[in-house]
Amino acid sequence: MGDTRTAHATPAIEIDSLVVARGKGKARKEILHGVTADIPTGSITGLLGPSGCGKTTLIRTIVGAQKITSGAVRVLGQAAGSPSLRSQLAYTSQQLSIYPDITVAENVEYFAALVGADSASAQQALDTVDLEDYADRLVSTLSGGQASRTSLACALVGNPQVLVLDEPTVGLDPLTRQSLWATFRQLAKSGVTLLISSHVMDEARYCDSVLLMREGHFLAHEPLAALQERTSTANAEDAFLALIGSDDGGEV
Ligand SMILES: Nc1ncnc2c1ncn2[C@@H]1O[C@H](COP(=O)(O)OP(=O)(O)O)[C@@H](O)[C@H]1O
Ligand SMILES: [Mg+2]
Structure with a gap:
């Protein structure tokens, strides 16, 4: 699945120190706290994290439906929400x-x-x-x-060229989920960039890289194998828990 980083110089999606606040008046609060990531072209990135961590808010920002407080999001080199992106x-x-x-x-x-x-x-x-x-x-x-x-x-x-899917497999049985992921894989092979969110950590195994989120921050962005090795764990859920543990311990 590999050499997307060397094959394509420009990432399909660039998220740069992105801060997003939502809500009105006293209810207004910061949801994304200055997140940065590059989403490579022609591969599947899993945007994974528990409910409420900000996946939909990030996706809304990428598709131009959410106002940015500060920072920037570019898709195919153009500012998120640009009319020219409508067909891309x-x-x-x-x-x-x-x-x-x-x-x-x-x-x-x-x-x-x-x-x-x-x-x-x-x-x-x-x-x-x-x-x-x-x-x-x-x-x-x-x-x-x-x-x-x-x-x-x-x-x-x-x-x-770019597909952003917000929890497309939620509520589906394992076999149906597997066959949908096979379709996503087929699309990636044809060169489409996919960013796919899920709160089911296990779906990391279908992705080329995982972007792990928690409470409006990115915890990790790497292939599942690298993440598991770094955290000495055997699956995405344990890796997530290990990262939270090291977070709270204040070491990293
Ligand atoms: N319209 C809104 N106004 C204010 N806060 C919101 C709104 N929608 C979502 N939020 C808050 O933003 C945070 C992230 O929500 P969301 O992006 O939907 O997370 P996820 O998709 O990961 O479940 C949550 O704390 C949620 O309560
Ligand atoms: Mg959501």
């Missing part, structure tokens, strides 16, 4: 944003129309997510995995 960056939110009362194909074609893509592109997106046989099904009759695939197809219609 696609995103699925944590809440399913597809329409339940129309078919799979109608959803994908609707999104294709929004980004100015043709129906061949819609068909190709359906093929990529293996939903050809479900094109005429109402979304309301789909399983969770199929609905997640429909969302992904909608994001894929314009052939975006």
Whole structure:
């Protein structure tokens, strides 16, 4: 999976000393406390951390839906939210944003129309997510995995170079999750950059590198194998706990 760092000089996403505050008035608080990371091109980065640590806030910032307090986020060298990124960056939110009362194909074609893509592109997106046989099904009759695939197809219609997926596998059974990750892998192989969030630490094993988050900070950003070796642990969850331990001990 390896040489993304040497093969591509410019990271797909650059997060530079990013501070983000949310809420209004007295309820306003800082959520991201000056985080920095480069997300390499053509690989899968897992944005992992417990609920409430700031994954969605970071993703909203990357897709240009969240105001930056200070610092910067660039996608493909352009400031997050730039209009020129519209066709190059696609995103699925944590809440399913597809329409339940129309078919799979109608959803994908609707999104294709929004980004100015043709129906061949819609068909190709359906093929990529293996939903050809479900094109005429109402979304309301789909399983969770199929609905997640429909969302992904909608994001894929314009052939975006960068895909940001907010907890696309949440609530799905292990087999369905595994097959979705296989689709993400296929996309990465074709050169797409994927940033995928999850609060399930175990999903680190499907990623080229993991960006571990806690309480608005990045704890680590490296391949799982390196993380496990550094923390003398055998899985992502133990590595996370070990890092928190060393954090609290004040050593590092
Ligand atoms: N609209 C909002 N206004 C104020 N605070 C918010 C808002 N949405 C989320 N938060 C807070 O931001 C923090 C991070 O939330 P979020 O980015 O959704 O985390 P995650 O996606 O990792 O679960 C949480 O403390 C949450 O309560
Ligand atoms: Mg979230």
